[in-house]
Amino acid sequence: MERLYEENPFLTTFDAVVESCVQGKKGYDIILNRTAFYPEGGGQPWDTGTLGGVKVLEVHTREGRVVHTCDAPLAEGAAVSGKIDWARRFDLMQQHSGEHMVSGMAHDKWGCENVGFHLGAEAVTIDLSLPLTPEQLRELEEDVNRYIWEDHPIEIAYPSREELAAIPYRSKKELTGQVRIVTFPGADCCACCGTHVSSSGQVGLVKFLSAEKFREGVRIQLLCGGRALRHLNAVWAQNARISHLLSAKALDTAPAVERLLEETEQLKARRAALEDAAFARRAREHQGAGDVLLFEEGLTPDSLRRLCDAVLHTCGGRCACFSGSETEGYKYAMGQAGGDLRPLTKEMNQALNGRGGGKPDFVQGSLRATEAEIRSFFQK
Numbered sequence: 470m471e472r473l474y475e476e477n478p479f480l481t482t483f484d485a486v487v488e489s490c491v492q493g494k495k496g497y498d499i500i501l502n503r504t505a506f507y508p509e510g511g512g513q514p515w516d517t518g519t520l521g522g523v524k525v526l527e528v529h530t531r532e533g534r535v536v537h538t539c540d541a542p543l544a545e546g547a548a549v550s551g552k553i554d555w556a557r558r559f560d561l562m563q564q565h566s567g568e569h570m571v572s573g574m575a576h577d578k579w580g581c582e583n584v585g586f587h588l589g590a591e592a593v594t595i596d597l598s599l600p601l602t603p604e605q606l607r608e609l610e611e612d613v614n615r616y617i618w619e620d621h622p623i624e625i626a627y628p629s630r631e632e633l634a635a636i637p638y639r640s641k642k643e644l645t646g647q648v649r650i651v652t653f654p655g656a657d658c659c660a661c662c663g664t665h666v667s668s669s670g671q672v673g674l675v676k677f678l679s680a681e682k683f684r685e686g687v688r689i690q691l692l693c694g695g696r697a698l699r700h701l702n703a704v705w706a707q708n709a710r711i712s713h714l715l716s717a718k719a720l721d722t723a724p725a726v727e728r729l730l731e732e733t734e735q736l737k738a739r740r741a742a743l744e745d746a747a748f749a750r751r752a753r754e755h756q757g758a759g760d761v762l763l764f765e766e767g768l769t770p771d772s773l774r775r776l777c778d779a780v781l782h783t784c785g786g787r788c789a790c791f792s793g794s795e796t797e798g799y800k801y802a803m804g805q806a807g808g809d810l811r812p813l814t815k816e817m818n819q820a821l822n823g824r825g826g827g828k829p830d831f832v833q834g835s836l837r838a839t840e841a842e843i844r845s846f847f848q849k
Contacts, residue, residue, distance in 0.1 A: 760788075
């Protein structure tokens with residue numbers, strides 16, 4: 470089978486003859502005498518598009534042949550035209566080429582081995598064998614983008630066994646059959662069967678999104694080309710909204726948010742102090758009252774806990790506090806000094822569509838019931 474994508478990844482249309490078509494689990498599995506559809510492999514997803522007017526859903530290599538899984542059959546012996554989904558193909562070329570440059574430069578600079586690569590629908594992840602500092606990651610990202618902007622041509626070669634032995638390609642290991650070497654001069658040299666851009670400038674941009682410890686090394690999540698541009702545009706649009714809402718310049722939103730968070734914490738502390746004073750008054754109102762059932766509006770679970778705790782210390786019995794509404798449900802906090810509320814809590818949750826629990830003498834949770842239903846339950 471002639472694999473047209475290996476020689477010309479920019480080929481988007483081609484003609485071929487159907488050699489076989491059998492129904493499979495996911496559709497009709499079709500083999501051609503030649504194809505431009507890239508099959509899944511080497512960490513790169515398959516191409517999609519159309520073949521003889523039917524949709525190509527998946528493409529895989531089986532027993533050395535490229536199998537196209539389509540949504541309808543094609544007649545054996547028929548001459549058909551294929552069309553590659555170019556937007557998807559070029560996106561995958563950008564991501565895969567960007568991965569090569571990042572992996573190759575990390576290998577040259579610090580001896581990192583690429584021990585994992587995933588080209589996902591949203592982002593690319595690369596697992597490197599050695600840890601990298603934030604400074605090294607910034608340096609790597611800058612160097613890769615500088616290499617992209619210098620627009621180096623990409624080289625594809627099919628060396629003989631003798632020539633291959635003398636090539637210092639990355640992750641060198643014993644390979645069988647004809648080996649395809651992809652070289653990004655000055656950045657990477659690697660055995661690879663995937664599709665790539667013809668020059669580094671076509672990648673446009675590489676942007677690291679995150680880096681986290683992975684085994685003994687680091688996992689980098691990144692975007693290349695159009696994905697990177699769309700992500701940065703979305704981030705910029707979101708930051709523009711924040712800038713407008715906070716009346717801050719675009720590059721000053723972080724300090725503005727920090728000030729807002731500090732003010733919020735101060736307001737929370739002020740609110741807590743006022744609540745504690747109000748809770749103390751409620752506790753005095755229920756001095757020696759025994760079992761107490763309270764409903765308060767607008768309390769957070771923490772505020773509800775503090776109210777219950779305050780009243781519990783004066784009432785001399787069980788204290789059950791609720792906050793919420795009949796449409797959104799109620800949160801609860803319930804305590805009894807030295808008591809065991811677990812049987813009552815279980816019964817209440819079952820009767821009032823609730824969930825929650827805690828220590829024997831203090832429980833918290835939520836339920837879906839009306840105030841009348843809650844009062845009725847405690848009046849039993």
